[in-house]
Amino acid sequence: MTIGKIQPDFAGSTVVVTGGAQGIGYEIVSYFRDAGAKVAVLDYDAALLDKAWGSVDNVHTAAVDVSDGDAVTAAIDGVVAWAGGVDVVVNNAGIARDAVVWKLTDDQWRSVLDVHVTGTFMVTRAVVPHMRAAGAGRIINVTSCTGMHGNIGQANYAAAKGGIIAFTKTVAKEVARFGITCNAISPNASTAMVAAVPADKLAEMTASVPVGRFADAAEMAPAVGFLASEQAAYVTGVVLPVDGGVSM
Numbered sequence: 526m527t528i529g530k531i532q533p534d535f536a537g538s539t540v541v542v543t544g545g546a547q548g549i550g551y552e553i554v555s556y557f558r559d560a561g562a563k564v565a566v567l568d569y570d571a572a573l574l575d576k577a578w579g580s581v582d583n584v585h586t587a588a589v590d591v592s593d594g595d596a597v598t599a600a601i602d603g604v605v606a607w608a609g610g611v612d613v614v615v616n617n618a619g620i621a622r623d624a625v626v627w628k629l630t631d632d633q634w635r636s637v638l639d640v641h642v643t644g645t646f647m648v649t650r651a652v653v654p655h656m657r658a659a660g661a662g663r664i665i666n667v668t669s670c671t672g673m674h675g676n677i678g679q680a681n682y683a684a685a686k687g688g689i690i691a692f693t694k695t696v697a698k699e700v701a702r703f704g705i706t707c708n709a710i711s712p713n714a715s716t717a718m719v720a721a722v723p724a725d726k727l728a729e730m731t732a733s734v735p736v737g738r739f740a741d742a743a744e745m746a747p748a749v750g751f752l753a754s755e756q757a758a759y760v761t762g763v764v765l766p767v768d769g770g771v772s773m
């Protein structure tokens with residue numbers, strides 16, 4: 526038996542990816558660029574961003590903290606000046622600052638909510654007027670099974686990722702009549718964020734994956750590609766787990 530392949534074609538599209546300097550975001554940028562899109566990468570780690578994407582054809586970079594509304598507005602204006610519009614946005618930037626709830630500091634709480642919830646909001650608010658003007662658009666947010674089921678030591682991250690799910694469904698309802706869809710993926714992949722998990726906890730997490738392994742980060746991108754495609758016009762407000770069955 527041979528399993529077939531979908532060949533993506535995003536020639537002519539402009540895609541914005543946040544947190545695209547490494548990990549899942551990096552692979553999403555590569556996927557769309559390889560598929561012919563112009564890709565704008567927003568990431569707050571200027572050095573990492575430059576190392577990954579500085580001077581790469583069809584890639585525009587902006588060193589910006591997604592939770593900073595003015596900086597995000599300026600960055601999206603820069604993307605529109607560069608490419609003429611925004612067709613797809615992938616709100617992927619994220620951090621984890623873990624501690625059990627009685628030990629969580631104000632900074633751990635606020636920084637995680639800021640990046641995930643406020644950052645997703647800031648970027649979405651900035652791109653929707655451009656998508657409305659064009660009469661089409663795709664918004665893809667990145668949540669986590671922690672946002673659906675919770676996880677010890679991650680009350681801040683769970684609140685943030687659960688917030689992203691509620692935000693996704695609400696925005697999906699608000700923008701549906703303008704030809705814009707808003708969905709989320711819930712990933713599970715080997716990245717720096719996962720490498721920071723203590724070894725015993727990581728072994729436990731790996732054992733709980735029905736498929737039996739963490740994915741390569743590149744395995745997340747085709748699911749984003751589907752949600753970003755013309756063929757996904759009738760798919761909105763969903764959370765697509767790309768997680769080897771973890772969230773079942």
Ligand SMILES: NC(=O)c1ccc[n+]([C@@H]2O[C@H](COP(=O)([O-])OP(=O)(O)OC[C@H]3O[C@@H](n4cnc5c(N)ncnc54)[C@H](O)[C@@H]3O)[C@@H](O)[C@H]2O)c1
Pocket residue numbers: 543544545546547548549550567568569570573589590591592617618619620640644667668669670711712713714715716717718719
């Ligand atoms: N790796 C997994 O298994 C997994 C599971 C569930 C959800 N996620 C989510 O997937 C997304 C990507 O995670 P990853 O594992 O690739 O992480 P990562 O740490 O490898 O990459 C995160 C990227 O986001 C950038 N970033 C962080 N804060 C930012 C900010 N305020 N403004 C702009 N850029 C910022 C970082 O510089 C980095 O390039 C995150 O939203 C994460 O919560 C990952």
